[in-house]
Ligand SMILES: *[C@@H]1O[C@H](CO)[C@@H](O)[C@H](O)[C@H]1NC(C)=O
């Protein structure tokens with residue numbers, strides 16, 4: 001869609017909205033069933049959309065890696081200051097926890113991650129990353145903009161909130177440690193439920209995908225050093241060849257999924273790194289291999305078998321092996337499991353906000369997300385927001401050609417705001433029922 005037409009269209013909508021809003025001082029509380037649609041109209045208005053786009057582009061130009069999101073965090077805080085929202089900072093180095101509403105229970109959280117990836121952007125455009133070797137290629141710049149958009153809308157209606165909305169701006173999702181650290185520092189204290197949204201090119205624009213139960217896999221890494229005894233490549237009998245041992249290890253690891261796993265229970269063992277040797281005629285002393293493991297269940301059993309296979313196969317070939325299950329300090333994240341009740345609420349919200357046909361039942365994905373730490377601590381719900389356009393194709397996450405379809409930002413902002421309002425409203429009516 002041409003952005004100018006789009007804006008013009010929304011400007012008109014916004015003017016209509018303003019007229020209606022000004023004659024209805026209670027706004028959000030007035031007609032409950034129309035609340036979500038109002039959020040979407042407002043999020044699409046230039047006042048909110050252009051502002052979100054500006055924020056997203058500023059963050060995109062200055063990508064920061066995990067736990068280094070100082071400028072991003074500063075930008076978030078200055079926007080929260082401008083809208084008059086309270087927040088805690090720092091929570092987990094650069095993290096920000098904002099609060100909107102009564103300041104009292106119930107508390108419902110919305111989460112955005114802030115970090116970029118250590119890769120070079122190959123998209124040539126006006127707001128290309130200005131930092132060589134760093135890029136927002138997972139849409140986290142868009143996630144921050146969407147959550148700020150929701151914050152703005154919620155703050156403007158803060159008197160109508162029947163509880164508190166907690167805004168989680170989280171560092172270091174890509175290195176899988178940010179959520180854990182935020183939890184440890186109390187970001188979710190008193191919070192009853194948390195919702196997260198991720199932009200994706202795998203879902204059509206304007207639609208959202210999710211499912212109840214397991215959505216994303218438990219995910220982690222391994223690295224092993226297989227040590228033999230190097231020597232002359234033409235006199236192998238005087239060496240202990242780690243290349244043969246490593247080859248054997250790589251093949252044997254494939255049997256963990258093909259022979260030891262229920263074919264209906266998805267798991268992945270990938271060896272993605274093999275390093276060793278420098279010369280045509282020298283057998284090296286050691287080979288280093290590494291890779292990733294994915295599973296929805298039985299993750300620690302799989303880890304244990306990986307370790308066993310590597311060390312025992314090395315022994316078969318007279319080599320020794322040491323296995324590291326947290327290479328570079330990267331621990332495993334649990335699977336992301338969506339709470340049944342929150343999923344029902346989410347679907348209801350989507351129906352009211354975007355219409356029935358905009359919900360897509362997601363298949364589980366073997367990718368990992370550290371949102372899982374939050375969803376393990378309290379009921380959580382993670383969903384994907386579609387960007388894929390019929391006329392334009394968007395690259396997948398972690399591609400150097402990754403782009404965000406900025407027209408999707410209002411959808412994310414409105415979904416965030418609506419689901420929070422609805423959660424608090426449902427909670428209030430529950431309490432009412434009990435009385
Ligand atoms: C393996 O470890 C054992 C015990 O430390 C040691 O005796 C042996 O020399 C090692 N073998 C290799 C190939 O490094």
Ligand SMILES: [Zn+2]
Nearest residue numbers: 138174397398
């Ligand atoms: Zn990512």
Ligand SMILES: [Zn+2]
Nearest residue numbers: 138140173198
């Ligand atoms: Zn991501």
